Amino acid sequence: MLLNGTWNFSFNGEPEIPMEVPGCFDASGKYRFMRGTGIFRTTVQGGGLMELSCDGAGLRTSFFWDGKLIGTEVTAFAPVKLVFEAGNEGAHELKVVCDNTIDESCHSEFRRFYDFYGFGGIYRDIFLRKLPAVHFRKAEILPDPDRGQILLRLELSSDVPVVPEIDGTVLEKLPCGGVYCLPVPDPQLWSPESPVMHTLSLDCGFEKIKRRFGLRKIEAADGKLFLNGKRLKLVGVNRHDVWPETGSAIPYEQLKKDLEMIKKAGFNMIRGSHYPQSQKMLNLADELGILVWDEILGWENPVESLTDPEFRRRELSALERMIHASFNHPSIIFWGFLNEAATDQEPAREIFGSLAALARKLDPSRLVTYATMHGKNDRCLDLVDVVSFNTYPGWYGGTHTFFREDLVRTELEGLFAHVRSVPELSGKPVIISEIGAAAMIGDHSGRRWSEEYQKQMVECAVRLALTHPDCSGILIWQFCNTPVDDNLRIMTRPRGYNNKGLVDEYRRPKQAWNLFPGLLEELSVSAAEK
Numbered sequence: 001m002l003l004n005g006t007w008n009f010s011f012n013g014e015p016e017i018p019m020e021v022p023g024c025f026d027a028s029g030k031y032r033f034m035r036g037t038g039i040f041r042t043t044v045q046g047g048g049l050m051e052l053s054c055d056g057a058g059l060r061t062s063f064f065w066d067g068k069l070i071g072t073e074v075t076a077f078a079p080v081k082l083v084f085e086a087g088n089e090g091a092h093e094l095k096v097v098c099d100n101t102i103d104e105s106c107h108s109e110f111r112r113f114y115d116f117y118g119f120g121g122i123y124r125d126i127f128l129r130k131l132p133a134v135h136f137r138k139a140e141i142l143p144d145p146d147r148g149q150i151l152l153r154l155e156l157s158s159d160v161p162v163v164p165e166i167d168g169t170v171l172e173k174l175p176c177g178g179v180y181c182l183p184v185p186d187p188q189l190w191s192p193e194s195p196v197m198h199t200l201s202l203d204c205g206f207e208k209i210k211r212r213f214g215l216r217k218i219e220a221a222d223g224k225l226f227l228n229g230k231r232l233k234l235v236g237v238n239r240h241d242v243w244p245e246t247g248s249a250i251p252y253e254q255l256k257k258d259l260e261m262i263k264k265a266g267f268n269m270i271r272g273s274h275y276p277q278s279q280k281m282l283n284l285a286d287e288l289g290i291l292v293w294d295e296i297l298g299w300e301n302p303v304e305s306l307t308d309p310e311f312r313r314r315e316l317s318a319l320e321r322m323i324h325a326s327f328n329h330p331s332i333i334f335w336g337f338l339n340e341a342a343t344d345q346e347p348a349r350e351i352f353g354s355l356a357a358l359a360r361k362l363d364p365s366r367l368v369t370y371a372t373m374h375g376k377n378d379r380c381l382d383l384v385d386v387v388s389f390n391t392y393p394g395w396y397g398g399t400h401t402f403f404r405e406d407l408v409r410t411e412l413e414g415l416f417a418h419v420r421s422v423p424e425l426s427g428k429p430v431i432i433s434e435i436g437a438a439a440m441i442g443d444h445s446g447r448r449w450s451e452e453y454q455k456q457m458v459e460c461a462v463r464l465a466l467t468h469p470d471c472s473g474i475l476i477w478q479f480c481n482t483p484v485d486d487n488l489r490i491m492t493r494p495r496g497y498n499n500k501g502l503v504d505e506y507r508r509p510k511q512a513w514n515l516f517p518g519l520l521e522e523l524s525v526s527a528a529e530k
């Protein structure tokens with residue numbers, strides 16, 4: 001039962017007004033940019049054992065069934081799943097309380113200094129499911145494209161036999177929960193060029209479920225990335241899941257347009273910066289053939305947070321829940337965590353090591369990475385599979401006015417050479433996970449902040465990264481302009497936006513956007529000629 005629709009809403013105890021769900025109460029209208037407690041309320045039919053799931057809300061959320069607390073979520077954007085006893089069959093009240101005040105304690109996962117706005121509300125789809133006497137708990141699929149088969153991790157509430165079916169072909173009955181190897185009748189590879197999806201149906205007699213999957217393999221070897229055995233160079237954008245009037249509750253039509261634009265421009269990857277992506281986004285990426293880096297919430301978290309037991313507990317829990325919720329999407333190739341944290345400090349190694357170990361334990365089929373801003377001073381890069389550098393040469397710092405290619409070249413070549421020279425890192429693929437420059441639409445002065453400057457920066461970085469033998473890819477910061485908390489950043493974030501989008505907040509292209517797909521076509525032609 002999808003519960004999206006018009007709910008009753010009350011902010012800080014004021015009289016109720018109608019509000020759309022999914023929706024952010026502080027994105028537009030009466031409560032724009034206000035902080036406090038928003039209560040969403042609706043009436044639903046239900047009873048017996050039920051499961052409430054929400055694909056993401058914020059900043060901290062509590063769920064009440066007939067006034068009784070059934071669960072609390074402290075991590076914004078994290079997928080929520082609550083199993084509870086719903087009482088007698090009939091009408092019940094569901095209340096979702098979203099607190100968007102900023103918790104400044106060091107275990108908090110959303111702090112005021114973050115370079116993106118922390119909205120309040122139910123960001124994504126919310127579902128209610130009646131649980132049958134026997135129901136599925138887990139159906140995770142590990143693809144094995146070399147053998148044309150899958151490994152299924154199956155978990156049920158009680159052990160009963162299950163009938164699997166792949167793309168309409170009924171397979172041998174499975175006796176109970178467990179790990180099974182299933183042949184795919186007509187196996188087709190999934191790739192960005194040919195995103196073929198298969199469907200697994202499972203029937204336990206009490207419930208039938210369907211899971212889509214793709215057959216693909218991602219590997220890192222000899223400092224390179226390989227997809228289905230072929231060398232892979234990533235070229236993509238960082239993307240915040242946001243729209244000016246609706247905040248983090250981006251309308252589906254807009255989400256779809258974003259991904260179609262990105263695909264059409266020739267990019268093959270999106271980094272879901274800086275929180276787990278919605279199921280709708282991942283479904284579109286699967287279908288369109290866009291690779292995804294999915295990561296848990298975090299932004300420049302200091303050592304005090306990284307060593308705080310509660311922060312650590314929250315991050316590990318968020319990582320585990322993100323991986324379980326999005327396991328079957330072939331588009332995801334990297335699990336990531338903690339963007340630009342204090343990984344230049346030795347004490348960061350403990351939480352980074354634990355997060356990497358957990359991701360690998362839960363999912364041996366994907367690679368693990370995090371984006372560092374510490375370049376050669378980073379102390380945790382040996383813990384992950386892919387070395388990902390965020391760097392802003394020629395943007396932050398310096399007194400130059402016009403674009404200087406030498407700054408970008410020196411920085412990128414220095415980073416690649418560093419990785420090759422450090423024995424623990426030299427075998428790992430390296431990517432530039434963020435690089436860019438801000439541009440104000442209509443500024444054609446050619447100076448910093450102009451469209452021309454941004455275009456020169458992006459073109460230079462993409463050319464350097466994609467032609468360098470030691471580089472496995474580049475992700476531009478960022479797809480579109482994104483809102484920030486302007487109380488804090490008003491002097492560096494004009495109009496309350498991080499303006500480094502290749503398109504503006506309404507997706508109006510800047511000059512840099514128009515480099516694509518031409519630049520990528522030219523580069524792959526010249527690579528093929530070599």
Ligand code: ADA
Nearest residue numbers: 115339340390434477498500
């Ligand atoms: C960092 C960070 C981004 C954004 C960017 C910028 O690299 O990861 O979220 O803040 O800098 O625009 O400065």
